[in-house]
């Protein structure tokens with residue numbers, strides 16, 4: 275695979291990652307009139323510019339944890355800090371990237387990339403310069419004036435990546451960003467994204483159901499258990515960078531990480547399914 279993202283250009287500003295901390299975080303939601311504990315004493319310290327992937331059974335609280343860093347919801351108790359400062363209403367240090375790209379269909383590719391800068395009041399000249407530089411980096415400069423509706427799903431996701439990274443976020447929150455793509459496109463996007471991250475180095479929290487993807491991309495893989503969500507494994511991934519798709523097959527280290535984590539993940543998924551079945555029988 276050699277369709278790598280282009281080298282950085284002077285018009286882009288390198289993002290500096292900052293630390294993210296969860297300290298004794300608890301969260302629960304009401305299901306009917308019954309409170310359900312979702313996160314139970316969740317603790318996680320992420321170093322500046324670290325790439326952390328979170329895997330775990332469906333419903334274990336991965337998206338809830340991400341939402342707390344992104345200021346979408348507050349913990350019931352405990353604290354979530356970015357660069358040592360509590361996340362409070364109005365904080366906007368973190369940017370999201372989801373599986374659904376959420377591009378605005380009435381705006382051109384370039385105008386979609388400019389959107390966040392527009393909201394932040396960046397001048398028109400600077401917006402255009404930075405958007406064009408990022409469109410070159412994601413190999414979409416020839417489509418700058420195109421309608422986003424005419425792009426493939428993979429191209430749309432590259433627009434979304436450019437739109438997010440052009441703002442030089444200090445923390446990037448990714449919730450299954452490549453889940454909607456076919457296998458081949460997904461592999462290309464993963465490799466391109468690694469290149470971009472390696473040059474920009476924002477702190478990344480990456481939620482995925484795909485353990486191989488987590489190992490390939492991250493510096494650390496956190497495995498969560500459900501009901502209530504808590505960390506059961508924190509594995510440092512010491513594969514050399516830059517990383518390539520071939521490592522899935524060629525690296526014994528990759529395979530050993532996969533073997534160890536997949537057994538534990540499988541056990542957690544089985545437990546989560548069993549507990550859901552028990553709950554539905556009790557209901």
Ligand SMILES: Nc1ncnc2c1ncn2[C@@H]1O[C@H](COP(=O)(O)OP(=O)(O)OP(=O)(O)O)[C@@H](O)[C@H]1O
Pocket residue numbers: 303304305312330331332333334335336337338339
């Ligand atoms: N706003 C809410 N109100 C009520 N329950 C909620 C709310 N948000 C999440 N939950 C519940 O909290 C639990 C954890 O949800 P969350 O989306 O964080 O899990 P997840 O690990 O990201 O799951 P998945 O892998 O399926 O996306 C689930 O049982 C979910 O139904």
